[in-house]
Amino acid sequence: MSRREAFEQAVSPHTRGLYAFIRHLNRGECDDIYQEAMLAAWQGFESLQDPDALRPWLYGIARRKAMDAYRRQYRKDAREEGWPAELPQNGFEGQSTLKLDLDQALSTLKAEDRALLYLVFNQGFTYRQAGEALGIPEGTVKSRVYALKRRLKLLLGDKEETA
Amino acid sequence: MRDEEQKGILMETQNVDAAFEKALIQALARAEAQPPVFLIPPEIPMPQAFERSVNQVSRAMDISRSALRLAFNFM
Numbered sequence A: 001m002s003r004r005e006a007f008e009q010a011v012s013p014h015t016r017g018l019y020a021f022i023r024h025l026n027r028g029e030c031d032d033i034y035q036e037a038m039l040a041a042w043q044g045f046e047s048l049q050d051p052d053a054l055r056p057w058l059y060g061i062a063r064r065k066a067m068d069a070y071r072r073q074y075r076k077d078a079r080e081e082g083w084p085a086e087l088p089q090n091g092f093e094g095q096s097t098l099k100l101d102l103d104q105a106l107s108t109l110k111a112e113d114r115a116l117l118y119l120v121f122n123q124g125f126t127y128r129q130a131g132e133a134l135g136i137p138e139g140t141v142k143s144r145v146y147a148l149k150r151r152l153k154l155l156l157g158d159k160e161e162t163a
Numbered sequence B: 001m002r003d004e005e006q007k008g009i010l011m012e013t014q015n016v017d018a019a020f021e022k023a024l025i026q027a028l029a030r031a032e033a034q035p036p037v038f039l040i041p042p043e044i045p046m047p048q049a050f051e052r053s054v055n056q057v058s059r060a061m062d063i064s065r066s067a068l069r070l071a072f073n074f075m
Helices: A003-025 A030-047 A051-081 A102-107 A111-122 A127-134 A138-155 B002-029 B048-074
Strands: none
Touching: A003 A030, A003 A051, A003 A111, A030 A051, A051 A111, A051 A127, A102 A138, A102 B002, A111 A127, A111 A138, A111 B002, A127 A138, A138 B002
16 A cells, blocks of 8 residues: 555545634634645654554644644734734623523634534544643643533523532 | 432433533534545655755765864864
8 A cells, every 4th residue: 555545544534523623723724724734744644653643643733733823823913913813712701691502602712622622522532632632731631621611501501500 | 219319410410411512512513514625745756866966965064063063172
């Protein structure tokens, strides 16, 4: 099997999830980030020793590329307008007492937090794998997931959580 | 009776939690879409003469670095 075939076979089951993860991180530039991440994965594919590490490795590359895109955007905005770029949203900050629907509640979270929830709940990542992908310790992942769930429930007006 | 009440409350809490997680998964999945096609870049073989030149330049740079280091040590 050629290197190209091996890469396609290994990576193709993850592309949809990877793209959604990137969309959670940065919807505006998701296509460019996806292409950059895939190119970096292709270039580094041979150095990957453990096939089980592929998924966190891929998502880790995507996260770094998304961070690079944020930095580029931040510098560009600062240069052009003298004002920092808007960091991943917090548009509903201060409305925690209102009952919001889940989409709205999710939009109040930081992009990285939404991406973390996507990895854990939709992609079935363990806390350890999610930590590897996002570059944070396993314990932090665990506590952050708990805190995020609690925050979402609060925003949704869950009486039990507010009590 | 009290145990049964507690069990009932626990089950209800678990159901609420499961329903919440299910809704969360659905909401997060709304970001899913068909990714753009990634075309693996073609590999252009490097001509042997070019590869030799690159090696020579890199060797020359190594020698220059060593020479500079040596010179600084004498200073």
